[in-house]
Amino acid sequence: MKTTYFRFALATLCLALTACESTDIPQPTLDAAPDFSEHAQHATYQKAVEDYAGTNRIPGAVLAIKKENAPLWIGATGYSNLEHHTTMQVNTPFRAGSIAKTFVATAVMLLKDEGKFGLDDKLADLLPASKGQIPQAEQITLRQLLAHTSGIFDPTNDDTQYQLDLVNNPARRGAMTPDEVLRRYVYGRSLLFEPGERFSYSNSNYMLIGRIIEQQTGKSLQTVLDEQIIQPLGLTGTYLEKRDDRNVARGYADFYANDKLMDVTALDRAEADGGAYGGLISTAADLFRFSEALFGEKLVGPAALQEMLTPYPVRQGTTTYGLGVDQWESEILGTGYGNNGTLAGTEANVFYFPQKKATFVLMANFGSGTRKGFLDSLLD
Template sequence: MKNDLQKINLNILIAGFLLFLMSFSALYAQSKAEKIEKLMQTYHKYGQFNGSVLVAENGKVIYKDGLGMANMEWDIPNTANTKHRLGSITKQFTASLIMLLAEEGKLDQQKPVSTYLPDYPKPMGDEITIHHLLTHTSGIPNYTSFPGFFEEKSRDPYKPEEFVETFADSSLQFTPGEKFAYSNSGYFLLGYIIEKVTGKPYEEVLQEKILTPLGMKDTGYDHQETILKNRASGYEKTGNGYRNAPYLDMSIPYAAGSLYSTAEDLYKWDQALYTGEILSEASKKKMFTPQVPNGSGGYGYGWGMNYSKLENSKDSILTIGHGGGINGFNTNIIRVPEDRNLLVLLNNTGGANLSDIGENIKHILYNESYEQPKKSVAKELLSTIAEQGLEAALARFKELKSDDQYALRENEINIAGYQLLRTGMTKEAIAVFKLNVEEFPESGNVYDSLGEAYMEDGNIEMAIKNYEKSVEIDPGNNNGAQILKDLKAKRKSK
């Protein structure tokens, strides 16, 4: 009897200890969720995030929410199940379709484009392979960077074969395979190849091979005319608020950026990538291996890779992800396969600094210190321009850049400049881009943006001067080099 009582007591102790461990684990996970929630609420309070977010740890969702409005006109809030345009996150789905077709023996990544599109202009069609398109090493110019693209082409509907013609005759920026230069044109072409190989529309192939098998009912090709429940509207920041984002015909982003989805559906996608449900292990290895090394990571097939050190460890962790940006929206998906961690950020006010937000969430997941959000100098600058004019804004800028409560970020100032430029406030845009040049003189991008503003203003000499500086600092700025070449030719012809 005594032994039986001892066994019972021991079992009670073990059960109690296990219950304690489970409770401790739940509280620990909850504390991370609370930190993430507080972080996101602060970003939203400062006007730096408006959208949907989901975070998973060890494959389990620990936080998901919507912040701000999906529709500002009707005060409809964002949720974790709000549908957002994804922009370039679309590329990983296009790359996956290519890999699936390769598995089926319907195409070969090492074959040239002309194998599948015999009419593609020579000699480019014989020199560019599917692999080059997947890895942004084709040399095909990026159509969204063409001068006047947004003003002249972005609102018009195109069939895939029609739009391919707008960039197919362009001179290559470099010999295929020579270097990396991000190009929406390459992924547009991949979508067209998918259609040619299968004899079906791109979106139908996507539905059949990925979305339906995974039960991704809240993901698809976004058509403006379709009545789509829970679709977020896209907005752009102005000096003192928001405005509706400019219209973009969704036939143009196509296989490079026309999908919509939800944070919850992208979690389904993430989970499926750990199984063989859609892609073979061999295909996933190719997708998630840097085909084009770049610093601490590189670019695979539709995904970027990066190795980063942990604060509390000598080890590095591999993150696999991709961002997206399209009128009124910017997005990010970040995966840490080693720990099955996932971050999904879908913002419907454009221009949010999702990289910093993602880094802070990652630090929380790994019990590291993280930066508290700060107010944005760029946001205050735009607001002051709108309310008091440029002169007052420049004076305010001098005060704010030394204020510890405010953060001065190159990309945010750059976005502010473009917001002014696209609303016809060219003089103000030039002044803002000049501030960025003064603060970040070692960045090629700030000179590129200032050059574009001068070009918009008709000042060819100053445009050339800044594009020259941009290309000097960043020799990989192939688009800037092409614009510089065109500007010099234009000057010579006068």
Template sequence: MKRKKTLPVLGGAWLMLLACTTDQIPQPVAESGSSDNYHNHPRQADYQAALQTFSQKWNCPGSIMLLKRANESVWADAVGKANLEYQTDLRISDQFRMGSITKTFVATVVMKLREQGKLQLDDKLATLLPEVMGKIPNAERITLRHMLSHTSGIFDPTNDDGQYQLALLNNPARRTAMSTDEVLAEYVYGRPLDFKPGDRYSYSNTNYWLIGKLIEKQTGQSLQQALEQFIVKPIGLKNTYIDRRDDRNVVRGYNNFYANGKLMDVTTFDRADSDGQANGGLISTAGDLFAFSNALFSGKLISLTSVKEMMTVPPVRQGTTEYGLGLDSYESPIGTAWGHNGTLLGVDANWFYFPDKQATYIILANNGGGADKSFVHDLLSRE
């Protein structure tokens, strides 16, 4: 299954600054956790053992896994720690940074606005956001569909600009204070397109920065308010938001940053790079994400026609893609899966649904080094 790129380990004397840039780690506030208990699930032993093995193999301080198979009740469990500084046990109900899983939520809002006649997928960027004319080449040719599917050609500083990455790591407080407009002005505007719109696929977080802006413009609301109106309130999510809040009870993120086998708390950088942003700022839980997945693929949030469009991969002239409109896919031994990865420096989040199997898995881990999740195919296909 595909993974999105994360920040590279960059050499040089500036690395010594990292220890000075991290915030003091706040102590979590004690609160009651979820009362959910899946120990009586018929596959508890198999699933629990698989989760333990996964977490140990990939050196995850903590991991959560949720599995749902057709004709079988949902199972979920958590192992390890949410916060190494205070040795806080990870719970199923704990909030995680979801990284790029955010994009599916944002795309769902777009599809709802489209159903209401407020947007069309072939609307041009220059029409939707006239202020980018002269700042993003071919804005009059780039469509909303191009941006949703990462076929716009717009430059992506988070993955492809060393200066952006260095600035984030050396001064996360400055990046945290920057608005989306300021990030676009400093790192995107004036850069040439990587290719002509529609020619090929190239993952770019900038697409969703721009989509977040146009959602706010079209609705007259903040992105948080739009998510609440179109997703959170309609399906009763309790622990999902995108705006910046006190995050002391959000699971901390870790990374083997110096490649020395020791995990470093990198939450400060994840916050700076994603919090409040339409490309990766979602905070949620395994349970809320599962509820969203069920609502999306059953047509409760948007029509099944719109869901089918999200699951349709646009043709490209050069190369191939498995990305639809805010939904990623991959081929597996048990069929095609649809969902999204979420990768931050200290987070590795995966959510995928297999329509043919009517099966879902969610794996959340607080080590951003990346991990192989293919073991779930066997778990979801066992008789």
């Protein structure tokens, strides 16, 4: 999920004044973690993730590496919970941010194949509540929502009032339904541009897609993801719905750039949990399994996958974003496909590089951005 440093600045001013959550942070109770120490590259990979955490001065991280003709390796370093000095484990769940979008887009493609709707169906038809509330809802297509070319305003990144409301009262924001967020911050706002004209990342697009899925199926988004993706793939550490899960890695940020970390889990939980645009909770192993299935055409067929990978053509500018799938360009590895998720206190990445038949998952409980150039040499 795209974030703004403006929100970070607001948080530094407001967190000290706001009772974000109780100071009684629960002790994690995670089951024993799998052991990857017998992997031939264990020492090399483990040093890499430890160096990554040290260089970026982050509390903890989990790294998964899968190369062609080699088994999966997962390693962890640091802490998932600084309050209790809980050691990060390879099966520690993380808030995965916008990787939720890739799950939701995959569900859309599967529902399309079932005849629930078409990618060129109009927003007003799929979600009648949007008619008269979002300009040109009769012209905006589901495809444009998936590709961030709808022109719909994004309060989570561009609305001062939204950001003030979030940091001043996270509990209130966390209790809001998607419909309430749409009514308060999105409906009635002008489009940024004509639908299809250009690319502009907007979490509102996927908030609307989540509601479309629920309206068109008569099921909760969690149930749809369970039926279409999570249960078929056996993703036992993955969910979207709001849960009180003490094992999820706490989120931290260095707002003042002084190496003093603040626990911002309350902000991440309030803004993202349960949301189609950024509420996914998952583990490194589950994200790898999902990536392997998606890009291996085990979830969607070749034609549907190609649609997801292909950037939507725009009339102005350029974009590397397909339908819920972004690109990672590397001179060494070629083009990778997957997504990045960033919240105030966490970062998650999963990308597959078809040229090398290699995949990485990298998750860190630090949300200010990290340097990841070391991955080129590991995956080459």
